[in-house]
Amino acid sequence: MKHWLLIFLSITYITIRADAQVLEKAYQKLQTAKNISYTVIIRSKMSFQNEFSADTMKCFITLKTRENKTNGYFKVTGKNMAASYDGNKLISLNLSDTTYTLSDKPISGQHTRTLAYWAQYIGANLKQPGYVKSLKDTLINNTVYSHTRITTYDAITNGQHCYTFAELLINKNTLLPYSITSKVRGIGGDGEVGGWVEEHLYSNYSLNPAGFPDLTITSVPANFKAPVHKTYQLLAKGTKAPGIKLYDAAGKTITLEAMKSKMVLLNFTGLGCPHCVNAVQLMNQLKSQYNDLVIISAYPFDKHDAIDKFDKKFAVKYLSYTTESDVKQMFPYDGIPTFYLIDKDGAIVKSYTGYYQKLKDEMVEQLNTMQ
Numbered sequence: 001m002k003h004w005l006l007i008f009l010s011i012t013y014i015t016i017r018a019d020a021q022v023l024e025k026a027y028q029k030l031q032t033a034k035n036i037s038y039t040v041i042i043r044s045k046m047s048f049q050n051e052f053s054a055d056t057m058k059c060f061i062t063l064k065t066r067e068n069k070t071n072g073y074f075k076v077t078g079k080n081m082a083a084s085y086d087g088n089k090l091i092s093l094n095l096s097d098t099t100y101t102l103s104d105k106p107i108s109g110q111h112t113r114t115l116a117y118w119a120q121y122i123g124a125n126l127k128q129p130g131y132v133k134s135l136k137d138t139l140i141n142n143t144v145y146s147h148t149r150i151t152t153y154d155a156i157t158n159g160q161h162c163y164t165f166a167e168l169l170i171n172k173n174t175l176l177p178y179s180i181t182s183k184v185r186g187i188g189g190d191g192e193v194g195g196w197v198e199e200h201l202y203s204n205y206s207l208n209p210a211g212f213p214d215l216t217i218t219s220v221p222a223n224f225k226a227p228v229h230k231t232y233q234l235l236a237k238g239t240k241a242p243g244i245k246l247y248d249a250a251g252k253t254i255t256l257e258a259m260k261s262k263m264v265l266l267n268f269t270g271l272g273c274p275h276c277v278n279a280v281q282l283m284n285q286l287k288s289q290y291n292d293l294v295i296i297s298a299y300p301f302d303k304h305d306a307i308d309k310f311d312k313k314f315a316v317k318y319l320s321y322t323t324e325s326d327v328k329q330m331f332p333y334d335g336i337p338t339f340y341l342i343d344k345d346g347a348i349v350k351s352y353t354g355y356y357q358k359l360k361d362e363m364v365e366q367l368n369t370m371q
Helices: 001-031 115-126 274-289 304-313 359-370
Strands: 035-046 053-063 072-077 082-087 089-093 097-103 132-140 143-157 160-171 177-187 193-208 245-247 253-255 264-270 293-299 319-323 340-343 348-353
Touching: 001 115, 001 160, 082 348, 115 143, 115 177, 115 245, 143 177, 143 193, 193 274, 193 340, 253 274, 264 274, 264 304, 264 359, 274 293, 304 348, 340 359
Parallel strands: 264 293, 293 319
Antiparallel strands: 035 053, 035 193, 053 072, 072 082, 082 089, 089 097, 132 143, 143 160, 160 177, 177 193, 245 253, 245 319, 264 340, 340 348
16 A cells, blocks of 8 residues: 555656646746846736726836745836836836825736746745646747646635636746736625636746846836825715716616605616626615615716626616716715615615625615615
8 A cells, every 4th residue: 555655646746746847947047037028918807897908018027036025126017007116115106197106015916916926926836736737738829838727726615616726828948938827716705706817928028138227226206196085975864865967878868856756776886896796686686676666877987888788797687877977076985886875855865885795684674664
């Protein structure tokens, strides 16, 4: 028995070493290249979205293996944003409105997951037996790429398949990544299942180029300013609901005043928000439960063609309208989804911010008192 166990362990070890061989060489090459510049196309989408958002970034990284937060320093610039991290602070620039934010955390979304980050990710997971699996080599434009999957989580939770993994295509000649695709599926704090896909496609590599910028010190450009943060106070109970305009897909306009004599649940929402998606089932249930309840989803920033696709995909049973982008001036809200419950006299009864597991119980309790 011990003999067969040793053979099994030896075969397993050899398999793991074979799976990790190209990754190890790629990791070592990245570690030995002090400075790297490259271009990356970053595409990402949440599981409920039909289309990817995309940006092309010019990146500079200085690898520092002793920099335990992100394995180095970086500067990235895209169409509407830029970010730089010098080992102490992350400066994020909004190029559209020339505002900036500061953070001591180097990673802030997919744009700041540079090759320094992925090098650290590869190095850490090479040490975990069973995490690395070789897939069939991929041929793209007559170039052979090693195809490897690193799985850091894979389990059945509450009957749902949840996982976290990344797939890497590495040029077998240059030992540099061609693409890294990360996929996540899990159960959120509100109990709903969701996930996202994040793709990085690399090109235009330059290792240790001349004239490389000093990334050890970063500062805010002189023409950038801190954003003005507004605190929104939701409308109080008893306040008359403002007469905002709502527009249907045909361009017809309705107002909340036309809803008098009916209970109204007004939902300020937007596409691309996972909690807004999770709220769909709740509102569908309320629509079925209360015949005299009018449910309206108001979209300040989205267009009807995208909203229609969303409504069909998630079998929305209530009304969806667009509204003015400055609707916050009349109906304050801080984040989406935000709900306002309005009585038959057109007065605010209750407001709710966000989506959470007990939200339906709270709404049902309030609606039962309004019958």
